[in-house]
Amino acid sequence: MPVTLTINGHRIAATRGVSLFAAAEQARVHVPTSCVTQGKCKECVVEVTSGRELLSPPTEFEKHLDVRGGHFRLSCQCRVAANEGEIACQTMRRGHMRIERTALHLPASHSTTPLDPAVARAGDRIVDTITGEDIDRSTGPIHGLAIDLGTTTIVVRLVDLETGELVADTSFENPQRFGGSDVMSRIHYDTEHQGRLLMRTLAGYLSHAIADLPVDPLSIYDVVLVGNSTMRDLFFRQSVYSIGQNPYRSITEIEMSEGRRTTTSLTTTGRRSLLPIHPKARVYGLPIISGHVGADAAACLLAVDLAHEDRLVALMDIGTNTELLVGNRHRLLAASCPAGPAFEG
Template identity: 30%
Template sequence: MASSKNLDILFEPQAKKIRTLKGTTVFQAAKDAGVEIRSECGGKGLCGKCRIIVKKPDSLSELTESEKRLLSMSEINEGYRLACQARVLEDTVVVIPPESSFELRRIQATGKERFLEPKPTVEKIFVSLPKPSLSDIRPDYERLLNALEAIKKFEGLEIDYDVLKGLPDIIRQSNFKVTATLWDEHKIIAVEPGNTSEELFGFAVDIGTSKIVGHLVNLATGETLDIESLENPQLAYGEDIITRITFATADPKNLRSLQTLVVEAINKIINGACKRTKKDSNKIYEIVVVGNTAMHHLFLGIQPKYMALSPFTPAIKTRLSIKAGELNLRINPSGIVTVLPVIAGFVGADAVADVLATGVCDSNDISLLIDIGTNTEIFIGNSEDMLSCSCASGPAFEGFRIKHGMKAVTGAIEKIRIDSNLEVEYETIGREKPIGLCGSAMIDTVAEMFRHKIIDRSGKINRDIKTPRLRKSNGELEFVIAWGDETKTKKDITVTQKDIREIQLAKAAIYAGCSILMKRKKLKEKDIAKIFIAGAFGNYLNLENAKIVGLIPDVPLEKVEFVGNTAIVGAKMALISKEARKRADEIAKKVRYLELAADPSFEKEFLKATLIPHKSLNRFPSIRRFLRSG
């Protein structure tokens, strides 16, 4: 729809100007100008998060149906538009309001680690080679092999072709003293002049749907030298997996772009970590990558289409090792990228890493492991048997579909308390003026509103409550959390009836998953020795409130443990220990997967779990006691 006429757009407050073609969307122009605008639907006019304010309304195209649906009348009158819908018709000035710009997200980059003896797959051996002579005319490769085999027994040792090409020069330039790097005892992946055996590094990477975390690791000691994280740049193509898969499958070029984005982000992370620690990225010989199955496929450039369609089959399940150069990852060019195995289409390598890191598969006690995210993976069992499922908890905890919802970034309200006068106390991330509500605040809000009878067990707002905070807006009841004079946006931050429903649906999906797994395993709450809560959201969750809303089973709080980002911990374990890597393979084979959609009781369980805390109070005795006492 763009024509050949060039127009100027100035973005404020970034003060970035760009020349663009008439008819280009503001969203695209912003991207071209390097100005980031929030998008949770990949620019499809569905999420309403790409709000901008235009100073000259006529400089943009007419309002689209999506804008009429997603913007309120007062916003339209104030000049609000959706960047992905509005096209530029004349030179213009566009303001990106705080709620639409990317801020530094709080990324959970670490998790609870267990001690592990480092026995990496990569090893370095320094050898001094006898020089060739007329009485010793062995080829260089054979000379190297013989020297290595004199130190350690190897079977069928091979050499990387690119390493072989440079071998004759390297051994001569270093006066026949070289260090060979071996991968998995069968492949020489580097030969370096002199003794470099002290410099042996690896990198563990967790590719999350919204963030990428990397740990630079000393493979000899197992020590993490540096941690670096970034937003997943694929976010610009949709916040959820399905939007990204749809984009990737629309055109092979799209799949390549998504792959390039994630590879470049990992390169950036590696570069940042190496710069800070003054390490040479050429001395990184292996990367272990985990991620959900969609991220796994997109990273590897594998067609992800069929894992989004019933029966949700991934292209591959087993562990893969690929030369780093083939994926354009900038470590040692003959270094290896190992991607851990997946369990199913929606239970990926990150979940395998969660199980590995928490050790739930090694314990005799029954554990419940919940990794909360847009897709929540749940595991229940012990060393004898482990059952898993994935539930579409949706992005509500990340702020999507919530009127003033946002991710856990600076300015997000993260904790809420309502007092007996129905006044609200809140805390924001970074102690900044509030912009919106993140997931933990939404759980607090629903629990606190329930405690103070502002909502009933069905989640319905009690319209008879007397407080100026309760009001009707656009025909819908809402409760004011922060008044406009307290907020960064100068607008009230509210929780609507619809927001409460969204949280009920999200928590019901997770609880129904737990409940069905427990039923299948014939287990009751009392049988669970431990609940592990993994994922970024977990750490900031008020556990008491999580129980009140019915997000997690009613067990004593001392049985619940936050374990943080166990996906990166599991990746690191597989990087530094061959045994852990084998264990990851066993986990992927052994853990049984239950497709919730195919379970006949799912719908019933889900509906029962939409109530607060649950239709059956027998399952929540501590909440029943609280209700009786109130």
């Protein structure tokens, strides 16, 4: 009698020796991979919720997952090691999530801020308006991505940079959860393990999400990322050790205080980001406010134009890492605290 395997709610019969990755394919459940199931990319993580004793022992490629008590496995390395029983597991991607789209009718007196695009068209050239460098020669569309790197949930929005139209959006569970569900656990995990595993795993999932968007990924020339300081710095391959130690400062804050940089923002290229976008695309991480008040809070301040507000305003971002900002253009106070993934969104 074969083992009954349930993956993402799909039940199939799995024979002894079959990998969870192969079983997922049989169940038509997509599991990310970019190393052809060799165990090197670390992207095919699944969470085993029951039946762990019916699986093969962790391999050399799964050492980075041992600290989580065996709940997380690489599906390409993990095999059914029993002839009967029940196993349940799930990928790191959530099921269907609906992103609310709402519009507000602003009063006529409400001023708008003219935007100066970082990437624009100049004839048949696509130009980085900040550096003045040519990115590409194309008469096709120019797209950009707005990405919110939440501790629990990732949200991606695709925008037409010439019209401002929202073309598509998608969201999924942050696959870094195998390193812990909260910010401090992720910091500890990244410090203890070599190879930028958290960043590489996230880049793999983002790559699959981008590939599923209804445009040519090479038409994406600009990416703006926000997130708490840890999530942002992990993506840009910065050490996050200092964020977990008193006085809890990002490496970018330290370098800025020492005069080695003029801003806490981070910039890289499409090629270096490991994302399947135009290789010369601009990838920009908004500046942070402090160690645990991140670029997502900075984005909120920009969205409500608090720098020009005379009224006393309270702004709350309730997520796994919750941030509270109170003030106006004269004075601004900020604080943060862990709220847990139950409050995400």
